Amino acid sequence: METYSATEVEAKWQGRWDELGTNLFSREDLASAENPYFNLMMFPYPSAEGLHVGNIYAYTGADVWGRYQRLKGHDVFQPMGFDAFGIHSENYALKVGVNPNDLIPSNISNFTRQLRRIGAMFDWNHTVDTTDPNYYRWTQWVFLKLFEAGLVEKREAPVNWCPSCKTVVANEQVIQGLCERCDAAVEQRQIEQWFLKITNYAQRLLDGIEQIDWSSRTLTAQNNWIGRSEGADIDFPIVGRDEAIRVFTTRPDTICGATYMVLAPEHPLVEALTNDEQRETVDAYVEQAKRLDLKARQYVDRPKTGTWIGAYCENPITGAQMPVWVSDYVLIEYGTGAIMAVPGHDERDFEFASTFDLPIKRVISRDGSNNAGPMTEAYVGDGVLVNSGEFDGLSVAKGKRAIVQKLETNGLATGQVRYRLHDWCISRQRYWGPPIPIVYCDDCGAIPVPEADLPVLLPRLEQFKPDDSGESPLARDTDWCSTECPECGGVGTRETDVSDTFLDSAWYFLRYPCTDSDEVALDDEMVKKWLPVNSYIGGHEHAVLHLLYARFVTMAFHDHGILEFGEPFEKFRAHGILTKDGRKISKSRGNVIIPDDLIAEWGADTVRLYLMFLGPFEQGGDYQETGIRGPASFLDRLALSVAEASDGEGDEHVLQAMHRTIDKVSSDIEQLKYNTVISALMEYLNVVREGGRTCVKQELEPIIVMLAPFAPHLAEELWERLGHNSSIFESGLWPEADPDLAKVETFEIGVQVNGKLRGSISVTAETPEDEAMALARSNERVVTHLDAGEVRKVIYVPGRILNIVVS
């Protein structure tokens, strides 16, 4: 029996969509859309390998959502672009010896071909390529706007430095403390870099979490990443000096248990407080700490190291003298770069104190009793203050308040909130990115390039490999570097660092509806109409960086009067990960699946349907190729049914099943449970075809509409074969369930005796208990078990269960 040829049908409908511009918006369409819906998905980095099946999975799931919104009557704008700048592309280009300027366009065209082949409804009129000067011109503009808003700052920051290659290396290029390329020990070095002050927005980013509809795991990740801590800054006077060491602590209640102080190696007071006797040891220690690369420095399981610097502090509560140490387990970038060490109640301090034989004092006890005997581990739990003089007996919470209060009256403490979030360093000493639009002038300093002079074009360099200068390869292009100072017109030199790829992607969604404008980055009319984004779907791996940066830029633009809204994405859903035979798909495992052959063999519709059938979209699924036959034959049977269908009235029993299916599908698709949507459609088709019956068209039409998001080509084809002459996506055809028909009248419910299933009875929602009992008693098996004793209790939940307790 001839059903359909996927190749022909798919080519036919893709051709027709292109020809009619079904998925395209003209500038006028964008301006006049009545029911706008911006369906965004994370744009890919166009690798040389092409899209793998995981990408297809993600984009199909997002496209299903967009097509579903369209069937519900929205004007769905669904653009796609390419995140093509960055170290990824650059490293690959270096490896294969091709200039990224040549490599990227061919990768993009390959990606475009693949994305078109899966039949997603992308608007190819509104696409972005982050490496296009017409795009990065505006990325540079974003930088300038943030600069204007006072959110850009240049300061020294540590980078990994390979002393042999004499270049900056990324964290990923440091393998066990050694340079990936030359095996030399990597060290950290301080260089001047550009930062965006995202920390100014720490609290706002946290507060905004309350108002957005995002996957909860993504919000949790952002919450943890921002890492708000409440505590106090406390000053510990330095013995013999008119100065204090300021520390941040979340546990002021444990201050009486502080037995020593620790400064980070980079702390300015280390130099000032070190006495002559300790000088040599301390200098050597600080030097050694500096030599560690950034990754090794942060490695937790390293044994604690450090040295006494020869100074003392006074505990502002107990008055006790405490030695001041220096150790790299205290980080200069968090808090004040100094801590009071409470070994009795902090695991790290305990480890350090044990190593160096420093006193360990219990000041919190679980139950308030003053347990004797030495502590064998730090106690970090809740409890009651002990050995704390006047504060004994207070709970941890009350102790915190009381101690901070007392110190506040002496001006020695202030309540303080701190965040783990760091400012965003956007400087990259690399080639493949947008040049940071800054000019240095001996007289005027660092001056932003005027908006009118954008873009600062990235010159084509044949030698783009980082060299031993330690600067971006751009520094070698002296013609490019030398320019005029925008301020005084004198001699200027360009900034040679390029910006982080994450800056490109922190605002791309704002640009999509505005790609028709060359004069401005953001067309106010379009932004007002289409933003914020209604739905964003992407990988959970971007839970913190990309998604946080995009929120930050949006908030900053809002405050700077550029945008009316403060949150970019109303709704965000993280899709799951596809595994293969239970294992992660990765290049190193060699189990990467390129979808082209699969699509050539089965067709895009079958592949789409299969991928969506694997598991809940937000949880991912396991790819096993044999499974594709199920969805394939489902589509075949559906096509067969359409071919056989006659006109006329639908069978009532089938129509009831149909409306129940509409009900279930409509609610499951909202929750992205595409797998159960598909199984519901399969179940319904099984009812339609039960016992080899031939069906009527009326019974098939709604199922074809509901299938359309998953298998758009075949849905169009069957819709046409059923006699319709406009696109199935044109006029909001999503069906609505008739509640009367969808209602289930009689249920088979289980009958349990003492909680064990012994039979079932057929009831309605209104069947009263006595009637249900009577029915149960007519069941032989039930009766046998009832005979075992006296009926003590009957639990009857109409429509659910009848449980009879017998003893």
Place this chain on the structure above:
RNA sequence: GCCCAGAUGUUGGAAUUGGUAGACAAGCUGGCCUUAGAAGCCAGUGCCUUCUUGGCGUGAGGGUUCAAAUCCCUCUCUGGGCACCA
């Protein structure tokens, strides 16, 4: 170490959110049809059993309940993220 997610037949996964565990598929077994089958159709398929009966069964162990995959406690394992954040 901390945080998040998860563990259900041979496999992917369902389960009205406390109410008949295993839907829908894949695989396998048998049958029909066929020159053929990666086509279509039909039947069977959690384990044990005295086989129309009964018992067991959702990572392990305990608990709550008339009733637990679902709630609570303890633990194990897997995947992911963060990582000396005071």
